[in-house]
């Protein structure tokens with residue numbers, strides 16, 4: 119050990135081996151609840167394969183300690199599908215690529231049915247999503263009517279929305295409608311964003327998130343792993359999310375969508391996906407970390423369980439916006455087997 | 468009934484390579500092309516299923532997979548807007 123290393127070790131009150139990132143994380147994140155910074159997250163992402171089980175176990179301990187055993191279950195539905203003017207290269211709903219996804223609007227009875235099906239799984243969250251740059255009057259009025267109809271159906275599930283970039287007026291309207299959480303993903307590291315999207319900026323997305331947070335709505339903001347970002351950029355992204363400090367971070371793994379520029383991208387390797395999940399947990403000890411799209415493809419059934427035991431504490435059940443997930447019951451059975459209670463709606467009100 | 472066209476890429480089964488359709492698309496995507504005429508269908512995915520409508524051959528859904536040609540019994544739950552084909 120060098121003199122400098124000895125000094126740094128001696129400086130540390132708990133005599134933690136600061137050279138071992140997992141020992142460091144155990145002291146800082148598990149014991150004190152302070153997330154890792156970008157440099158340490160990068161070290162985590164570079165851990166050799168044989169240390170991944172130890173990493174996942176630590177991430178799980180962190181989740182149990184700072185979030186508890188409950189799992190938040192959510193269903194999502196696309197209210198307006200396809201035909202989006204933006205060019206997010208991963209997205210089958212962009213009107214700029216020759217994707218087979220055609221435009222569609224879900225009507226109010228269909229939305230009410232989707233919310234009911236979601237509530238029947240025991241989920242406490244229902245997210246209404248639209249493929250738009252930002253909502254127009256027609257979309258907002260559809261959302262308003264939809265929420266009213268869901269309530270008239272006797273369904274008191276918590277309602278979140280994801281309708282793109284917002285103005286302050288629109289933020290206020292959503293708050294007035296009773297939308298308690300707003301999803302708007304930064305998608306990837308700031309340094310990588312310009313190669314993923316050219317029709318709007320990362321900063322524009324950040325601005326919407328700032329307004330949502332200031333208005334008192336819960337902020338849900340995550341992204342997609344596997345869009346050609348470097349390991350450094352994954353660490354950068356985790357640090358940027360930690361700076362934002364959202365209530366929830368949905369983690370998607372790229373599904374290479376037909377007709378998009380990423381159509382032929384490789385699917386993220388399972389071990390890499392799990393390493394990333396755990397790294398994000400160590401950067402965000404108190405955040406809801408949600409398994410979202412692409413997990414079925416990337417991780418399969420076994421990997422999903424490993425993720426639940428590696429830092430994840432929330433899931434989207436059933437299908438996604440344009441893609442199919444595994445049946446909700448399979449996830450619910452998995453949670454039962456893992457002895458992880460579903461967060462009840464009554465706990466969230 | 469053998470489908471005349473692949474629901475994932477819209478090509479006849481004997482034409483082109485459907486390996487990716489079978490390996491990847493079938494795992495994550497609902498049908499996108501009408502198996503009878505290869506038109507792109509208007510597809511709505513919901514938390515527990517999907518429905519897909521061809522302008523010529525009507526609606527099929529995950530619920531009614533056994534009767535793929537039946538028109539939707541409970542009425543269409545979605546409307547096509549600005550079709551691009």
Ligand code: SF4
Pocket residue numbers: 202203204205206209210211212213248249250251282
């Ligand atoms: S803004 Fe949303 S719907 Fe539109 S292309 Fe980007 S990700 Fe897809």
Ligand SMILES: [Zn+2]
Pocket residue numbers: 473474475476477478484485488
């Ligand atoms: Zn095919």
Ligand SMILES: [Zn+2]
Pocket residue numbers: 501502503504505506521522523524525
């Ligand atoms: Zn047809």
